[in-house]
Amino acid sequence: xxxxxxxxxxxxxxxxAITGKLPDVVNAILEGAKTSIDVVLAIMGVMVxxxxxxxxxxxxxxxxxxxxxxxxxxKWLFPEINSESKAIGDVALNFSANALGLANAATPIGIKAxxxxxxxxxxxxxxxxAMCTFLAMNTAGFQLIPAxxxxxxxxxxxxxxxxxxxxxxxxxxxxxxxxxxxAKILKKIFPPQIKENEVEENA
Amino acid sequence: MHxxxxxxxIISLWTLPAILLLILGWAVIKKVPxxxxxxxGAKDGVKVSVNIIPYxxxxxxxxxxxxxxxxIELLTSHLKTILNVLKIPADILPxxxxxxxxxxxxxxxxxxxxxxxxxxSYPAKLGAIMLxxxxxTFYVLAVYFGAVGIKKYRYALLAGLMxxxxxxxxxxxxxxxxxx
Numbered sequence: 001x002x003x004x005x006x007x008x009x010x011x012x013x014x015x016x017a018i019t020g021k022l023p024d025v026v027n028a029i030l031e032g033a034k035t036s037i038d039v040v041l042a043i044m045g046v047m048v049x050x051x052x053x054x055x056x057x058x059x060x061x062x063x064x065x066x067x068x069x070x071x072x073x074x075k076w077l078f079p080e081i082n083s084e085s086k087a088i089g090d091v092a093l094n095f096s097a098n099a100l101g102l103a104n105a106a107t108p109i110g111i112k113a114x115x116x117x118x119x120x121x122x123x124x125x126x127x128x129x130a131m132c133t134f135l136a137m138n139t140a141g142f143q144l145i146p147a148x149x150x151x152x153x154x155x156x157x158x159x160x161x162x163x164x165x166x167x168x169x170x171x172x173x174x175x176x177x178x179x180x181x182x183a184k185i186l187k188k189i190f191p192p193q194i195k196e197n198e199v200e201e202n203a
Numbered sequence: 204m205h206x207x208x209x210x211x212x213i214i215s216l217w218t219l220p221a222i223l224l225l226i227l228g229w230a231v232i233k234k235v236p237x238x239x240x241x242x243x244g245a246k247d248g249v250k251v252s253v254n255i256i257p258y259x260x261x262x263x264x265x266x267x268x269x270x271x272x273x274x275i276e277l278l279t280s281h282l283k284t285i286l287n288v289l290k291i292p293a294d295i296l297p298x299x300x301x302x303x304x305x306x307x308x309x310x311x312x313x314x315x316x317x318x319x320x321x322x323x324s325y326p327a328k329l330g331a332i333m334l335x336x337x338x339x340t341f342y343v344l345a346v347y348f349g350a351v352g353i354k355k356y357r358y359a360l361l362a363g364l365m366x367x368x369x370x371x372x373x374x375x376x377x378x379x380x381x382x383x
Contacts, residue, residue: 001356005265012268015277024271032267036260040252048248053226055244056237060230098338100218111251111350118351126355127348132362135347139363140370141338145211149335152314156322162207164331167381171373172336179366186358193357 043107050108054090063089077137077180078130080120087116091134098138101147110138122195129193133183140179142172251350258349262341266304275300290383291375292326294319298333303367306339329378336370 016025057063067074067089074081074088081087090113097106113134121128127135146168153161230237269275279296286293294316302309313330320326340363344356 001354001360004360005261008265008269011274012265012272015274016268016272019273019277021271021273024273025268028267028271029264032264033260035267036256036263039259039263040256044249044252047252048245051248051251052241052243052245053223055247056230056235056240057226058244059235059240060226060233062226062229097222101215102219102222105219105222107346108248108251110347114347114351118353123355125353127353127357127359131348131353132357132359135344135359136362136366138347139338139340139343140366141336143335145214146331146335147211147215148310149313149331150211152310152317153322153327153331156314156317156327158322162211163381164328164335165207167377168332168335171332171370171377174373175336175366175370178369179362182365182369183358183362186362190358 043104046104047108047111050105051112054093054109054112057093058086063093065089066092077133080128081117081130082120085116085120087113087120087130090116095137095142099142099144101143101145110134121193123193124196126193129187132187133180136179136183137176140172140176142176144169254352255346255349258345259342262345263305266341270301270304270308290379292320292329294326295329295333298330299371302334302337303340303364306342309334309337309339325378325382328382329374332378333371333374336374337367340364340367 012025012028013022016022054063063086067086070088070092071083074091075083078088078091090109094106094110094113097103097109114131117128117130117134118124121131145165149164149168150161153164227237230240275297278300279293282296283293286296298309298312298316301312313334316330317324317327340360344360344363348354348356348359
């Protein structure tokens with residue numbers, strides 16, 4: 001992330017200077033900072049609400065029930081995660097919310113899953129394999145019905161906006177499965193996580 | 204086709220209420236003090252929202268700068284000839300890059316494609332498939348990792364971007380198969 005962040009900013013300034021758009025790039029710093037806070041404010045209320053609902057779900061034991069049901073899949077996806085972990089149920093709910101296009105609910109639920117994964121993480125500042133797999137699944141954006149896109153197409157007066165559902169479903173399913181396999185392969189290629197106390201000893 | 208639309212509308216309307224009813228109903232049966240539990244969890248929501256601010260500012264500022272610099276347009280104009288050979292509409296290229304960076308910007312780019320080519324055009328349909336099958340990778344990573352304070356992403360970003368690429372190629376192939 002250090003490198004990519006530097007690269008994004010470095011390229012922006014250099015290209016901005018070449019194309020004569022440097023003033024825009026400078027403005028974008030202020031604009032971007034403002035947008036970030038707008039985004040946080042926009043999601044804060046939903047975040048608070050859904051994390052509240054998720055606490056109810058957790059206390060009622062429904063998360064555990066869901067965890068048990070999908071355990072065989074979960075074991076394959078996240079082999080290092082304790083099968084008793086509540087993370088599994090959260091992952092299932094996050095996946096369902098995403099699939100149904102409830103992005104607002106999916107994000108707080110996903111964060112809940114991340115918190116559960118973090119409990120079992122051996123190094124609290126670096127991503128565990130389970131987290132990487134989970135986020136790869138999330139960034140692939142699996143969705144049963146692309147409601148927003150259909151709405152836009154309909155807004156522009158498309159005769160038959162729902163015709164994109166099937167092709168989109170094929171692509172999103174394919175990308176989702178690929179994401180899981182890519183994460184599984186990268187896990188083997190990348191060096192394993194180092195335990196926190198070992199990091200300190202090396203430093 | 205009207206039936207499909209009607210079914211989708213009903214599903215969209217009922218998923219949230221159904222999930223809420225299920226969670227609350229189950230909790231009431233199990234005699235969970237739901238109001239107290241809600242407040243307890245909601246407090247975490249406030250903390251999480253504040254925790255992700257630095258991560259979001261870092262990534263959104265860098266991406267805003269990148270978009271303002273004209274780097275995407277520069278790349279698009281250079282790749283045009285290759286795309287023509289592959290019969291991929293050049294208008295679609297900014298969307299392939301922007302969709303991993305910013306959700307609202309991707310919607311804007313998609314609207315531009317529809318306006319420029321018409322809603323029944325091939326680029327519009329390809330764009331719709333691309334947009335409908337993607338998630339804003341950088342944003343997802345910033346929010347999820349930010350919420351739990353992870354600073355080393357290891358292979359999460361690479362996996363996300365590779366999956367995005369697979370999605371783009373898949374969209375091009377499937378769109379061609381369905382609509383060309």
